[in-house]
Amino acid sequence: MSDYNFVDFSNMTAPQVEIPDSAKVVFVSDYFVGEYSGGAELSNQALIDSSPLEVFSLKSKDVTMELLQRNQTKFWVFSNIGELDINLLPSVATNMEYSIVEYDFKFCKYRSPRKHKDAEGVECDCPTSDFGKLMGFYFNSARSVYFMSEKQAEYVYEAFPFLRVDAKCTVISSLFDQDFFKTVNVLNSKEAERNDKYVVLNSPSWIKGAEDSIKYCEENGLDYDLVFGLDYGKFLEKLSTSKGVVMMPKDWDTCPRMAIEAKLLGCDVRLNDNVLHKDEEWFNTDDMNEVTSYLYMGPSRFWNGVMHDINYAPEVSSYTTSYNCKKSGYPWKESIGSVLPFSKEVVVVDGGSDDGTYEELQEWAEAEPKLKVFQNKVNWGTNESRISDGQQKAMARSLCTSEFCFQIDADEVFHEDDQHKLIDIAKHMPRNVDILCLPVVEYWGTSGKVRADIIPHKERLTRNTPNMTHGIPRQLRQINEAGETYCDWAKSDGCNLIDVNTFDPLPHASFYDGRAEGLRQNSVSDYEQYLNWATSNYPTIYHFSWFNLARKVRSFRDFWQNQWNSTFNKSTDDTAENNIFFDKPWKDVSEEDIAECATKLTCIGPRVCHEKVDYEVDNSAQMVTIQKQPPKVVDGWMKENS
């Protein structure tokens, strides 16, 4: 999102950590092997070592807002994050593309519902607390979540039921590196003689349940060895020469490595129900090849998922409306053609064209499966069509089926250079944003000059949320004596994005902010520089409505004069008063008049034409030049209209 972003980063200090550009994945954890070698750290290391991409290991405590912002386009993996500044989680969940490797139960502030109960004497109610809701947001926004065991996943689903239906969760179990499998092979091939003892981990950690394990051995007449602090290689060797292992953890252990190590080394493994993976098919078997192959594929399961997430490209449905586009001289074919390449489908709702537009659209749709053409006839320019422009767009939108929607008008063309940018911006669109405004280059006349008299953005890229539709915002809706709905004078074109039930306008995000608007109002040259920056960096729409000014004046005569007056509940009579370009009714306006008017409009510069044009007002300075060439697809149309 470059310099203009959704978060205010103005008070940030310099980052303590630099993540190299070459790193594609940032792996976040409290500790890494070398600092602490717990089960999570060993599994993380196995993942990092097997990554097909360059991974940067980042300690949780070193994550800052600035680091997140600077590396927003990288893919992030979060595992244990006890030392992460919890205030960063909303920004992570809103702005980052990431996966979670879940080793315990982070929906609980104790990371264990049982520990919660022991500590507070009541059942864990974290999922409904502020903490739990924050964690829910964090989990819900992840591209994928990886669990250690099926039972662990079930317990998390109970806390966050939305994860169950999202189908983004995978059980990968504990992870082992290649050296481990080699060591196991070597030890097993020795076929060393085993003693009659069971290994008990004599960990001082309460949760490991050493006391219960000893008790189990004594109650069942098992001879045992207490083991703790052995070098890892020695420990494995010890297992390979012991009869078995007893593990009776006090609390849920999601996928303890020792149980797996013992199993692979031929031990008789005695576990209690707190070992959550113990009944899983891959583990509860005597076929060691099955156990080994399952574990061997663990990192692949993870990285295949991550690669899928990294390569994910959201689908976009584009939609537009048409009405007598041929007769009106719109670049409508160029418009549709410009969005077809990146769209899963392009929905067109025709408003009852009688100039051949609809037939050509149908013919085109027969050859182009992505083009979906519908017709909803409207009696344009009459009382019946006061809000029809927005309703036609609403209907087209309602027929879109993709995750994202892109709206374009028949006189607008999307730039071929921006197709990948659009998909990329959709992919990284903050999750709390449903509507994104994009730059619009509005030409005024055939000289290539661009309007600076209006705000240069429009609501175009949207999530396909069920409540979003087009229409007149609630506060601008009026009802006349005949009970007909219309729009407050010139306050809206009736096509805003609104809530379908309440008609409330919906919030948008935009590249365009107060600073940019200040430039536009105070310094055309600075604004020109800004707009060139914006159109170079963001996917941009090129609007040709006012390119051929004579054509535009004719379109007012044939359509827009009446349609605007209908929208705003004004008289649609053909009178001199109602004609915004001429002091005579349209029936008396000749082609020569229109040509002369177009010349005058070129000279006096851009303006919003809802009221009579004052030819004495000179806005010719309110134009800028955009260096980027218009879309190639519209070259021919521009030549014809110049």
Next chain:
Amino acid sequence: MSDFKFVIITPCFNASKNLDNIANSLLEQTHEDWIWIISDDESTDDTGEEAIRLVNKVNGRACYFPSNGDKKFALKNIVTRIEDAGDIIDDQYNGPKITDDKVIIGVIDGDDQLCNPKALELVVNEYERGSDIVWTAHKWDVNPEMNVSGLLPDKISPYHYHWCASHFRTFRKDLFNKVNKENFKDAYGEWFKRGYDQALMLPMLYLSGNRKYLDEVCYQYNIISVSMDRKFDTTSEQLNVVKFVRARGFIE
């Protein structure tokens, strides 16, 4: 004694737990001249057995239409039964043929119920005064203050006004007869599967010459007590239908 015949249609999908509530709410009505049509739509629970039991419970003033292998969803299910209503009335009453302008259709969803013993009486009174479509206030089981229904100002197109005819929905059959059935179908000519309330009522509200909202709570919308999961699961699909229906407007 009113000339109007009240036909209550209940489209059902896995509604066996709630049908008895509907039966009880009908049996306590002060206006007793009603027929109840229970129309199953491929339920997988014991809706059929329960419906047969309730036909007896209401002394034969109900008809049960079992599933026939054709999943209809609520709108097609209701419309099919409305079209059957004349024959059903003829079967129930010995006497002169009842014309469609004297048939009131009311819809109680399989998971909801009436909650006011005077509901039918109040509604019939409005039809006696000349209305051709009448809806009332309602409440939710989770919140008795929750009522989406309300007044629709005269002349205003219901397509351009916020939704206000949620429950209890009733209309004269002759008004329904005027609606082009294309209004009940999507852009591909398929019957709407969700959001049937607006798809059914907006065309009739549009055509009505005398529409009436009764600000009396007559209907209970059950969101938790009966079928929360199903209702929440379909919210997104409902809104998509609503968007389309409202954008397309009325089809003559």
